[in-house]
Amino acid sequence: AVMASPMNSDSGWFLALALGVSFIKCLLINAYHSTDFEVHRNWLAVTHSMPVSKWYYEATSEWTLDYPPFFAWFEYGLSHVAAYFDKEMLVVRNLNYASPATVLFQRLSVIVTDVVFIYAIKECCKCLREDKGKELLWKPSFILATLLLWNFGLIIVDHIHFQYNGFLFGVLLLSVARHFQSRHLEGALLFSVLLNLKHIYLYIAPAYGVFLLRCFCFTQSKTDGSVHWKSFSPFRFVVLGSIVLTTFALSFGPFIALGQIPQVLSRLFPFKRGLCHAYWAPNVWALYNIVDKVLSMLGVKLGMLDINKLPKATMTGGLVQEFQHTVLPSVSPLVTLICTLLSILPALFHMWYRPSGGRGFLRCIVICALGSFMFGWHVHEKAILMAILPLSWLAVEHREDARTFLILSTTGHFSLFPLLFTAQELPIKILLMLLFTIFSFTSLKKLFRGRLVSSVEATYLLGLIPLAVICELVYPLTPWHHTLPFIPLLLTSIYCALGVTYSFIRLYISLLTVPSTTSKGKCQ
């Protein structure tokens, strides 16, 4: 292989990939950043300038602290470094302060904390079954490293839109890798820390709970794979429990002592927001909303509904958070919770009765993440990354997962396009999307030899191109651009929701039909 000359060590390519993507990230320092930039600057200021007792009460800025305490401590740590760049950013009253030094510091902090992500990927690659004979470019570890390091969604959400998902996903992947390596306590600790960094990972907590209970607390399984009840190890259970409880105690302890728990919880779980985000994430509720709208329009046309009795916003309103359903029943947070649980229960049961070690656990994580995305309350479109990233790992090992990954990642990434709506970023998002898509398709195709997408699926995916042209180029030139500005968002959301739903179904089918390949009913 020419790419890896005999002189280069094995890790040479990994370093090259990591450095390469880091350089691209550095070049994006001066790109557009969203309000999330101000959010984090505000948190730097709040944690630096205010005492701990005020952190969850501070409301000078509209972007109040709504992540768990460990993240607040993380921002506190960052703020000390920030003081060397520009002290003004740490003043709470400096709303929307974005001096060049501030931008540089914040961007660099994301790039530097991505080191955790890079380390985690290295650990994940170690857990793969290696194929020594293959050429470098088509080795599973190379493909996985590239799919994760150069993930399009992560780059544009973290390094343009601005968030800290890289290092959080690093902690998640590291935790999963530790479970693969049977270092379950470390994995559990990492996940508890993760939950206290960003509580959105509650989406996959059920998978962790069931897995740890089944495979760590019960030390043996019967030959057919079902649990050996007598092998319950109270010692392990207690150790596990104490690790989790200690982590939560460290995190929430100060606020329990201050009696601020209701306030903290209200900040963390603001259920007053609507069913859908301002931009409808491509999930079931987006489809539900559109069906409701179509039915109500049909109903008015057919004379079955009185247009005067309908809520004002239904006919002309765009993507609003508080969407009042007219024909179909309204959806409350409780309903979404029940739907989510129903959607992930079969996967959890399957893992309980037929555990297949780390890979089964990973599959369950993906399904939990995707199920919560599909049916959750006020889901952000960025949450699709929680399903795409772990699925990359499964994709380099199983053909069926590779097929699902291609569909999910392409539609999921496309649904992130509306996040970057400025003209200047349009070439970047198209170029990076093409880069990632071409790589994922060609590398997985080479790995698994043969067609990975059927004609129907290919047509659907190719349909994204005209959709992109319409939304980005054609629509802004039409007169409706000012009166009905939400149409491109709506179209993107609906089109991608189809792909995401299809992937969810595929994941379940492959879970329930394909027998666990390597270890039947074993936990390792």
Place this chain on the structure above:
Amino acid sequence: MDNWSLVSMCVLLGLTTRWAVSFNSYSGASKPPMFGDYEAQRHWQEVAYNLPVHEWYLNTTDNNLSYWGLDYPPLTAYHSLLCAYVAKLINPAWVELHTSRGYESSSHKLFMRTTVLIADILLYIPAVFLYCFYLSNGSSKKKVATALCILLYPGLILIDYGHFQYNNVSLGLALWGVVGLGSGWDLLGSLAFTLALNYKQMELYHSLPFFCYLLGKCIKQGLVGRGLFLLLKISLSVLATFALCWLPFLSEPQQVLQVLHRLFPVARGLFEDKVANTWCSLNVLIKIKTLLSRDAQLLLSLALTFLFVLPSSIKLLTKPTMWQFKLALVNSSLAFFLFSFQVHEKSILLPALPHRLSAVLCLACSMLPLLLKDGLLLPYAVTSLAFLFLCVYLLSALHRSSQELHLGSCYNLTRGCLSARNFSLLVKCAFGISMAAMAVLSTASAALEPPARLPDLFPVLVSIFSCMHFLASLLYFNFVQLTEPPSRRGQKKTN
């Protein structure tokens, strides 16, 4: 199949890097009254669109030549005219006569950057891939790797997408010329190069090798018969192309002279600003500018330029192979850059030699003072470092055997005194030292304040260092080219 995906991924990476660099500032941003090269290009669009052709190069009431008068050949003007038509469609205020002076807006910046990108996509990038695939040796993966390295040359990206220029057009056309010549299509190749010359007169730096190669080839084919026929064909097509480009100006000899006067401003002296050539470096010790009269300066620079270009050209004339041609291109452009009249920093964008990694990086470093003025420190640092790591990794530049580094001849010379291991160690040390020096100079220029007595300390240091580096490269490449034995079976070397 694999090749296509690798090629497209390289193109996408190259385009992403370019566009990301374009987010940064440009030359003369928010700096009235003169602004910078960005405003110059916008002004040329304004002039080309609003004024009749015969007024473009003249000093008239509508066209004040002291405010960014056109000083590139007609093809640049036609290109500006084309861009102006598009600009008029989008926003007429961008090219309104007089009132659009100093126009700056984010949408205009987007428009201008897009024009550079389109020129890249249409001209430069295809030329690079054709060059790598048809004119270099090695496996297809190696060719793609070479192409990626060329695409990520920091100097070109920073100047075109940062400072703002259209070097990719002239370099792209010149590269098409090289590709044409290399594939045996001499006519098309010379046509492409003529167009490049008519776009930017700095392509004269590359003109001697083209001339000598084609002439040598004609001579080899016999000066009576096929050779003569080829010579006539090429000369006629070159003249025809020139005539076509200069058509509107050929009506009066006065026009032609005026254009030439704009293209070659001999009145401006040996050099301006701090540039990495010998005159500027020499000026530190001996004040040449004041010592010699303007005519003497002109003669001196012409003489030295030709002196340094002559050996390489003659060798190429006697032995017109592609390998000699490529070496001659480097030697010629280095000689012209180092000794010619009124050289600007951007004149040294060489597209063709990824092996001389240190030279390419030195190029970028030599432009550092200019880039710092434009606020392009961050892209400079990132692209240079990225290029360094990429080349070191992909081409394993340092691990190559001395043979592959075309140090064969050098090695033979020193074989008496040094062993093979010591020799490659020496090469690595030299490389390391020059990298370290560049890093120190870059950091110092960016971070430190120069002492009050020597306000231009850092630009001068950078210029002198780069000049020495280029001189060393000139000597080295001349040595390589001239010591190649007269008969060689086929081309054994890449690039």
